[in-house]
Amino acid sequence: MTSSLRRIIHIDMDAFYASVEQRDNPALRGLPVAVGRNQERGVVAAASYEARKFGVRSAMPSLLASRRCPNLVFTPPRFEVYRAVSAQIHAIFTRFTPLVQPLSLDEAYLDVTHPLLDRPSATAIAQEIRALIARQTGLTASAGVSYNKFLAKLASDYRKPDGLFVIPPGKGEAFVATLSVKAFHGVGPATARRMNALGIQTGADLRACPLDVLQQHFGKAAAFYYGIARGEDNRPVDPDRPRKSLGKETTFDHDLHAPADLADAVRDLAAKVWAGCEKRGLSGRTVTLKLRHADFNQVTRSSSVMQPLRNGPELEQASLQLLRGLYPLRAPVRLLGVTVSALCTAHSAAEQLSLLPLA
Structure with a gap:
């Protein structure tokens, strides 16, 4: 690649959650594996490549996945393990560049236009990163290399799993x-x-x-x-990209219809979301409620306020108000979610509040 162009790598772990489970439990290797719970309201969090051959996909209801693949083996998720492995992988990335933009636990963009280690090309760096990941974690990663983020992402999907593909300038x-x-x-x-x-x-x-x-x-x-459409994308790799939202959702063991039960569920979700905000020193101005009926019809409602939320009770009341706006319900409810967006730091929220006139 010429020096006038950026050198972007997109790394995407192969069937990450399922591959970790197969790595840690040799009895699962070669079998169709779904990370999730095989129960009436279960959802597949991830599927191994053996399971994907049967049409099993993430976010698919567990019962449907079992019908598509009768020999599907379910294993419960271990998110603390996935986060630990993700941290190992991120540490490998930062050997080569400080410009790392994680998209999730299992994928990230890297800008290696000016790498920390002297290597002949971005392709050589991608090859070395994949080798290090395999050696240190026992897992495989696919990589795409190109001169912008959009093309690098396309390239990493092109040779999955355990592949490397390059889209050079002009192509x-x-x-x-x-x-x-x-x-x-x-x-x-x-x-x-x-x-x-x-x-x-x-x-x-x-x-x-x-x-x-x-x-x-x-x-x-x-x-x-x-x-x-012209192979152009000027978005930078942003290691400091601010978080856009913070939310929680839950799928109920049994459909809910009683207003008191739904209100209790919203209160519980709002408390968990606000705990996450406090942990990260964040607040926000927009509250969104997601509701999925038993027939999978989904509705969302949002409300925004001029000043950031100050505490958990404010988030709870805003969420309950959105819920009340959905009555009467067209069908029982299988899932609820509460999200806070238009985020800001708690410090900046306090500064904004200090500008309000005293009563």
Whole structure:
């Protein structure tokens, strides 16, 4: 890669949770494994590649996963172990660059334009990182290398599992042209359906769509879609990217319908979310309630306030008010979630409150 271009690596661990379980329990190796609980309201948190061959996917109800793969082996999640392994992997990344942007426990972007260790190329760094991960954790990682984040992400998906793929300068636009827009990171299922309805099926179709047409249908996101259709993405790797939201949700063992039971569940979720805010020194101005009915129909409601939340009772009351706005319920409830967004530090929240006039 030439010195005028950035060198970006996207690392994505292969079936991370399931691979950790297979590593730690040799009896699970080679078997279709789902991380989750095999119960009526269970959900698959992760699936091994052996299970994926049967169509088992993360976020799938456990009962459906069992029907698709009768020999599926369930193992309960161990998030403390996954976090510890993730910290090992992150430590490997920081040997090569301080510019590491984690996306989750199992994937991250690295900007190695100016690496800490002298290596001949970004590809050589990606190869070394994958080898170190395998040696230190016993797990495999896939890597994508390119000159921007969008292409690096596409590249890491291209040779999974345990693969490495490079999209060099001058090749991005042609690579994108042949792919379905459904494969584009940043184009969700709903947006892909809207694009398909407009006759946009591939990257080439997206490139042929004028910017003003994209703006008419997709608003502010149009410029991003216009760019990626040409293999362009100017977003930096941001190691200090601020957290956008903090939330908790729960799937009930039995559907709830009684207002008192739902209110108790919302209070419990709000308390847990506020505990997370306090732990991180955060507050926020927007509260969102997510409710999923027994028939899987989902609704969300949000409210925002001028000043950041000051305490747990304020979050609880805002969440309960959103719940009351959903009555009467169309069906019993299987899941509730509470999220705080428009985050700020508790210090800045206190500063804002100090500017309010005294009563």
